[in-house]
Amino acid sequence: MTTRYPLLPSLRLATGITIGALFSYRVISAVYRLYFHPLAKYPGPKLWAISRIPWAWHLIRGDLWQVLGRFHEKYGTTVRIAPDELTTISPTAWTDIYVTKPLLPKDPHSQTPPLNGAHSLFTAPDNTHKRIRTTLVNGFSDKALREQAPIIEAHANNLVSRLHREAARAAPGGSIDIQKLFGYATFDIVTDLSFGESVRGLEDDNEHAEITAFFFHAKFGTIRNCLSRFSPLDILLGLFLLSISRKARERNWRLTTEKIDRRLSKGDMTGVRSDFMTPVIGRIDESGTKGITKKEVVTNGLAFVIADCQLTTVALATSTYLLLRDRPKWEQLTKEIRGRFSSHEEITVHSSQGLPYLEAVINETLRLHHPTPISLPRSVPPEGRVIDGEHIPGNTVIGINLQNIQNDPSLWEEPRVFHPERFLPATDERYDGRFDKDVRAAYVPFSTGPRNCLGARVFLAQARVILAKLVWSFDLKMGSVGDDWLDQKAYLVFEPKPLPVKILPRQDTVA
Numbered sequence: 001m002t003t004r005y006p007l008l009p010s011l012r013l014a015t016g017i018t019i020g021a022l023f024s025y026r027v028i029s030a031v032y033r034l035y036f037h038p039l040a041k042y043p044g045p046k047l048w049a050i051s052r053i054p055w056a057w058h059l060i061r062g063d064l065w066q067v068l069g070r071f072h073e074k075y076g077t078t079v080r081i082a083p084d085e086l087t088t089i090s091p092t093a094w095t096d097i098y099v100t101k102p103l104l105p106k107d108p109h110s111q112t113p114p115l116n117g118a119h120s121l122f123t124a125p126d127n128t129h130k131r132i133r134t135t136l137v138n139g140f141s142d143k144a145l146r147e148q149a150p151i152i153e154a155h156a157n158n159l160v161s162r163l164h165r166e167a168a169r170a171a172p173g174g175s176i177d178i179q180k181l182f183g184y185a186t187f188d189i190v191t192d193l194s195f196g197e198s199v200r201g202l203e204d205d206n207e208h209a210e211i212t213a214f215f216f217h218a219k220f221g222t223i224r225n226c227l228s229r230f231s232p233l234d235i236l237l238g239l240f241l242l243s244i245s246r247k248a249r250e251r252n253w254r255l256t257t258e259k260i261d262r263r264l265s266k267g268d269m270t271g272v273r274s275d276f277m278t279p280v281i282g283r284i285d286e287s288g289t290k291g292i293t294k295k296e297v298v299t300n301g302l303a304f305v306i307a308d309c310q311l312t313t314v315a316l317a318t319s320t321y322l323l324l325r326d327r328p329k330w331e332q333l334t335k336e337i338r339g340r341f342s343s344h345e346e347i348t349v350h351s352s353q354g355l356p357y358l359e360a361v362i363n364e365t366l367r368l369h370h371p372t373p374i375s376l377p378r379s380v381p382p383e384g385r386v387i388d389g390e391h392i393p394g395n396t397v398i399g400i401n402l403q404n405i406q407n408d409p410s411l412w413e414e415p416r417v418f419h420p421e422r423f424l425p426a427t428d429e430r431y432d433g434r435f436d437k438d439v440r441a442a443y444v445p446f447s448t449g450p451r452n453c454l455g456a457r458v459f460l461a462q463a464r465v466i467l468a469k470l471v472w473s474f475d476l477k478m479g480s481v482g483d484d485w486l487d488q489k490a491y492l493v494f495e496p497k498p499l500p501v502k503i504l505p506r507q508d509t510v511a
């Protein structure tokens with residue numbers, strides 16, 4: 001009998017051989033990765049050592065930071081979390097990974113390529129980074145901050161006025177989402193500092209859908225970067241999302257370019273105002289060898305807006321939540337602020353510095369719930385690198401997870417409890433000796449080295465002034481908030497949950 005499909009048996013055989021070969025390859029590769037790979041000696045969950053998929057799964061779920069925290073508690077200081085990746089919480093690794101020259105480059109899979117081809121500081125490779133940072137850095141110095149202070153203070157005053165209006169409008173006993181208003185305040189401040197004009201969210205009672213878009217952008221970027229390890233999935237996702245967001249992106253780009261153009265056309269405004277664009281004036285150079293190109297100014301302006309708006313908002317909302325959940329801490333801060341100032345206008349960028357409890361609250365907030373609870377992954381060159389006294393093999397990705405190094409019980413006393421007191425000077429009567437055990441070298445929330453945070457000073461200025469004015473002006477009470485508020489998903493940054501609070505004008509003597 002003749003068959004109608006004479007090739008079928010050989011097709012089946014070929015399929016069987018292919019599946020068999022693939023299976024054998026997987027098994028051999030798993031055995032190699034587990035027992036013979038240069039990273040085989042590092043502890044960690046076996047499945048993660050064999051495949052990237054568990055890591056990717058948790059990154060996409062937004063709970064990687066929690067899972068890695070549990071791994072460090074179980075496996076120790078340095079843990080293998082993928083066939084080619086280690087995470088460490090060793091405080092001495094800060095210098096080895098982020099400061100020692102030649103600098104380890106950022107892991108390319110952790111970077112979203114710039115859509116307009118011009119790099120921000122976050123994504124720029126070595127020499128481009130140096131050139132752009134040299135141009136922009138003077139906009140973030142102590143001197144620049146002193147000159148920018150009136151802008152920050154004016155918007156912080158607008159927040160106080162807006163909260164008074166909101167309180168008057170709210171139903172008796174009603175709450176407002178203060179997290180949203182922190183977003184508006186930081187958006188106003190950073191657009192003023194980046195573009196020379198604020199979006200006037202607070203004054204005009206505007207609503208800002210852009211802020212939600214920033215968080216969506218962070219989520220999309222995280223997922224795209226994750227999928228870049230499984231190429232071409234990243235390209236497909238990129239094409240799909242880029243095609244549906246094309247119009248919005250073109251509009252944003254056009255609007256941002258127009259704003260930057262308006263600011264640049266005003267030139268050097270020394271004596272009138274100072275902002276992040278001040279050092280850029282006269283230094284635009286399209287050669288790409290010195291100064292900064294116009295497109296890079298726009299990309300970096302947008303990057304400042306997004307970084308400030310997201311991170312400062314998350315930090316302010318977290319401080320407020322932690323203080324209201326632990327009333328004695330709120331009262332301690334109130335005592336310090338109300339004892340120091342006799343009107344909220346007296347609270348300035350300058351006068352709010354060096355208040356011990358306020359500083360301690362901000363530090364403890366960043367320690368307990370770092371707004372960007374990610375690893376800062378770097379690529380080890382082929383010849384390897386000594387990190388924390390150990391030779392790390394070439395082509396390994398290694399990073400410190402900002403959240404976990406600040407929350408590991410081997411480094412901190414009661415790490416998951418809000419204790420601003422741990423950051424008070426040891427001479428302060430409120431300091432408690434049990435925090436001597438804390439390994440303070442582990443706390444580096446703005447990273448270190450040439451790629452550390454450019455905006456740390458401006459963040460701290462905003463946080464001090466806004467928290468101090470808030471505490472001076474109002475008696476806040478927590479609205480209906482679950483105990484799991486800190487249990488947030490993270491895509492590059494924590495996705496903030498609404499924070500309903502009741503806002504009551506302060507009852508004691510107000511000037």
Ligand code: HEM
Nearest residue numbers: 121122304307308311315376446447451452453454455459
């Ligand atoms: C709570 C507030 C903030 C925290 C915890 C924070 C933290 C960090 C960290 C850890 C890095 C290093 C990233 C890496 O190595 O990949 C960084 C970089 C950076 N941050 Fe921040 N940041 C904060 C606020 C801000 C603000 C308000 C701005 C701007 C207005 C800003 C601008 C930048 C820039 C431009 C970089 C890149 C610097 C470079 O590579 O040269 N940050 N930040």
